[in-house]
Amino acid sequence: MKKKAHRITVREMAIFSMLAALMFCSKVIMDALPNIHLLGMFIMVYTLVYRAKALIPIYLFIFMTGLYGGFGLWWLPYLYIWAILWGVTMLLPRRMPHALAAAVYPVVCCLHGLLYGVLYAPAQALIFGLNFKGMLAWIAAGLPFDLLHGLGNLIAGLLILPLSNLLSRMAKGIQRNN
Numbered sequence: 001m002k003k004k005a006h007r008i009t010v011r012e013m014a015i016f017s018m019l020a021a022l023m024f025c026s027k028v029i030m031d032a033l034p035n036i037h038l039l040g041m042f043i044m045v046y047t048l049v050y051r052a053k054a055l056i057p058i059y060l061f062i063f064m065t066g067l068y069g070g071f072g073l074w075w076l077p078y079l080y081i082w083a084i085l086w087g088v089t090m091l092l093p094r095r096m097p098h099a100l101a102a103a104v105y106p107v108v109c110c111l112h113g114l115l116y117g118v119l120y121a122p123a124q125a126l127i128f129g130l131n132f133k134g135m136l137a138w139i140a141a142g143l144p145f146d147l148l149h150g151l152g153n154l155i156a157g158l159l160i161l162p163l164s165n166l167l168s169r170m171a172k173g174i175q176r177n178n
Helices: 010-029 039-069 078-091 098-114 116-128 132-157 160-176
Strands: none
Touching (some): 010 039, 010 160, 039 098, 078 098, 078 116, 116 132
16 A cells, blocks of 8 residues: 555645745846746755655746746756756755754855756756866856855845745644645
8 A cells, every 4th residue: 555645635736836836036137137036945844844745845846937038948957957956955854953953054055056067067068068178267257256146145045944944844733634
């Protein structure tokens, strides 16, 4: 007999769709700011609360982004870049002390922003035929944007612990009402 925990309910489909829409709308609203957004924070919050099922709103967001911006070559790295942050978050201890989590979550989010260009670079190199030296030049050219990205993620990362606690309580309340 299969475990029910791995099945996705209609209610979860609706919730995950709304969470993906929240990610997408926040990205569109903040597009005027260079590499500053709430995506890393949302991915970590969703992962802390929904664990493996967090991939559903993450990939719905990625799909929506492709629909909105066109499924161009720029979009391909999205298929793995956000999954890396999800994977790192999954590796964090589940029962981390509150004070430690309050520091670790923003740092992890910040590091993902700082390394965004490095994570994006292999796809750029393959797509545009860059050699290793060209890939390093591409990374160096994007460094100012990665610094902004990291700083923005650090600030947004301060919301991860309170929002994950809130979303967890809300999710438990929804389960009790079933």
